[in-house]
Amino acid sequence: MALDSGTDALAKLAEEHVDHRFKGLPPDAYGLTVAELAGQRRNLFTGGFTTPVLALSAERLEHNLKLMETYSARHGLAFAPHGKTSMAPQLFQRQIEHGAWGITLAVPHQVRVARAFGVQRVFLANELVDAAALRWISAELDADPDFRFVCYVDSVRGVGLMDAALTEAGAGRPVDVVVELAAGEGARTGVRTEAECAAVADAVAGARTLRLAGVAGYEGEVPDADPEKVHAWLRRLVALAVDFDKAGRFDGLEEIVVSAGGSAWFDAVADVFAEVPALSLPVLKLLRSGAYVSHDDGHYRELTPFNRVPEEGALEPAFRLWSQVVSRPSPEQAFTNAGKRDAAYDLHLPFAQVVRRDGAERPATGIEVTGLSDQHAWLRTTAEADLEVGDWLGTGLSHPCTSFDKWQLIPVAEADGTVVDYIRTFF
Helix, strand or coil, X not given: CCHHXXXXXXXXXXXXXXXXXXXXXXXXXXCCEHHHXXXXXXXXXXXXXXXXEEEEEHHHHHHHHHHHHHHHHHCCCEECXXXXXXXXXXXXXXXXXXXXXXXXXXXXXXXXXXXXXXXXXXXXXXXXXXXXXXXXXXXXXXHCCCCEEEEEECCHHHHHHHHHHHHHCCCCCXXXXXXXXXXXXXXXXXXXXXXXXXXXXXXXXXXXXXXXXXXXXXXXXXXXCCHHHHHHHHHHHHHHHHHHHHCCCCCCCCCEEEEECCCCCHHHHHHHHCCCCCCCCCEEEEECCCHHHCCCCCHHHHHCHHHCCHHHCCCCCCEEEEEEEEEEEECCEEEECCCCCCCCCCCCCCEEEEEEECCEEEECCCEEEEEECCCCEEEEECCCCCCCCCCEEEEECCCCHHHXXXXXXXXXXXXXXXXXXXXECCC
16 A cells, blocks of 8 residues: 555545434534535534534644654654554554654554554554454555564464465565563463473564564553553563574564554553663564543553653643433433443443533543443432433543544544544544
């Protein structure tokens, strides 16, 4: 996929017509292109949008993009934010414009989306053993010499399956792989011991269609994680790269990839990667945090490393879900029209933040979301709650990855409610 065709694909998103596929958009916008609707600069609250509607803050989105760009540069890290969070090519492009090396992804479909929109560097944080997907990857690599693709390997069998599929496909370029070091016994994926890592690396060396490019892992899976345990595991990862380099396993490369970094411990990654000793080749220290782009009002607000290093800045939650009070059966209870189809609920329920009535906004005092049905939020209200049928309730969300995936076209609104853009997702 050439870069020009990816740019064309991004431009064509603005030519898509607004219709029944997209929740929350104004009914009278039906048939307009996204570009035409954006050009009208409608107001989220007075421009005909229907509830429930999810919006991204234009100012907070830009703040988060700039903050992680600055953070990565300050610490000498290359940045490949995890695209599974948003699956939004427009955001991929903005992340790359803000200095990202490339985009991290998890499964073949996501790579196809990224390639369709011109992403030239992809880090697949998974072992890829699907023969059909490997044939497609091989064809992409052979057709585009500027496409860089790196993926995990975590087993000798996986290496064999990859090599067999790529050999059958007649692969011209080898696929770059990194040995994934598990975060510990009982953690998710990855090779459990250094001896097993060496065996996997040996298997890669014996596969014509693969090339060992480095080592990687995910510190977020360290059991009972705390700063000491996470730092210790990251030092194991660096030591593995050093041992591989001493053994000559990276001969013929231009650089050695050492990669880690979710959204909860990237400060530890920065600490330990700063200690990487001089190796025989330059080291690409690749950070993969993804949730930062929208941040949140729950899980990542609690876990963000910026809580530990406030002098580095602070991410800002960019999502707000607006729903409308449709029932007020008692002084202690109310219901809005947003539920599990609209809001993340796997880690925390939405957080009641503000109420809008007749153009005025005030804190959601005395209002708590206590449950979600498919299309209703259950609210507990105290005597302090001034809430009536017809009011708009603005809620914060927890876990960006399960917020983006419920919305195909998301308005981007400025602080006064002016909608300036629309973000298309592909899940």
